[in-house]
Amino acid sequence: MAVFPSTAAAEAEGRIRKPRTKAGRDGTARGPNSRTQKAAYAFIAPIAVGFLVFYIWPMIQTFGYSFTSFGPFGGNSWLGGDNYARVVRDVTVWRALGNTLLYGVIGLVTLPVSITVAALLNRRGLRGVGVYRALYFIPFVTLPVAVGLVWNWLYNGNFGLLNEMLSWFGVSRHFWASDPSSALWAIGLVLVWQSIGYYLIIFIAGIKAIPQDYYEAAELDGAGPVRRFFRITLPLLSPSIFFAAVICVINSLQLFDLIYVMMSPTNPALGSTQSVVSLFYQWAFQQNNQGAAAALAFVLMLLTAALTYVQFRLQKKWVHYA
């Protein structure tokens, strides 16, 4: 924390402050002069107002909501910790949390797939790298709602292409997305398919940062491609892998779109696929139980904030701003 002179009086007394050594990071080498100050506040004001109204105040509100109950006419009554007690006691919460963590674990399967593709794309003299990268990345930019609809159609128990293809191998018909025992895995597969391209970008960047001489030296020593991958690529890629793993868990905590689209309200597999955010949506906007929903949101907020903080600290280790 920097110490700014607290009043103009202190300056008037003529106390000389030590020049700050952080010059170069700030615009000026001198202390804040009034013109820059005013300009800086003017620059920050628009977004600060937006943040206060739409983010910071809502954060405080969410915390407040979580201790109240919402009456039918919007009258709130103080509940104390009841909402939190309900969140902790409610079996659906634990189930949703378990599902969400399972999505996170399934999501981690994407990493080895993406690393393999990135390593293959890194072969010297390989043609069509750009085309491959584009094709692998398209699912990530595609509207998630559309992705969910297409996969639901592929999974369809009566007319789905997946059943048709599996029938060639003698596998019998199955309602992949509505059988509670398989639905979560069906959604998980879509999640993996969707995010391969995203992690691919991260790993391509990571592999590019590995000096080529290492590979050349290893090649001279007679190491084959597989050995080079395990002895050079993988260890040197570890910061990227760690970052990707953190992102993967954070993103899975936010999973909502796919579940909302792929699970209609009448789907028997709804309970076994529900994520924390979809449960939050159900409580807040379908069952009008805002108090408990806010408590749930707050718990998830703390969890995500902790993880994001970890990621933010790690980012310094792996992002190279050109």
Place this chain on the structure above:
Amino acid sequence: MPERSRVRPGSVATHALLSLGALVMVFPFLWQLLTALKTLPEAVHVPTTFFPEHINWASFKEVFTAMPYGEMLGNSVVNTVARTAGQLVFCSLAAYAFARMRFRGKNVLFALFLSVLLVPSSLLILPQYDIIQRLGLLNTTPALFLPGMFSAFGTFLLRQFFMALPRELEEAARIDGAGPFRIFWSIMLPLIRPALAALAVITAMWSWNDLLWPLVVNTDPAKMPISAGLTSLEGQFETNYPVMMAGSLIASLPMIVLYLFLQRHFVQGIAQSGTKG
């Protein structure tokens, strides 16, 4: 030892593997298109036929007549443009101040901005909904883009780029008598164009694909963006697969096209971003 030749042993196997993977990645889209071009009886025919007998565009037309699909696309466009433009303006201003100016309370403000970054926006929906309601904006287009115009992520991203610029430029401009805004607008901002482009495409993608927020604030079909619109299409046409595939195909095309044209910026933005929101 293999010499440096264009075709190396193993490159055939590499291509085979990569192509197989690519097929898995694009096949669902192919199936989406093929289904959209079929008639309903063809689509649900058992055993499955791969190709439609005749190319049939009727489903694409039906999407537009069955629901206010055109309006929804329009809402998505307005939402995407407004959020992107808003973020570029607001984030670049604040990022510049944080990166290159000194002012009182900088650290406190910085910490506040950081707290916004750390909280996933989907969890603030309840109070945000209340605010929109109090402003009387439920079921309006501004409701879609208001909170999303302000982004802590965008601010931090641009700040990093501003911090990397040399100070001499500013000094010289200041000596020439240029004011803070002038320096920002005509000297510094053009220098971080790549970062602005990256932020723009990533924001556009998030805005176009956003579902949870629009579902909550705009329940009137005519005011929905296409993401929420498709979910209501799903309810309406539960078993009319060609229409659903046509609808979802049109809705996802804009982002795919944008990506194909601006790949470099997408890659930049993705490589520097982490989470959604």
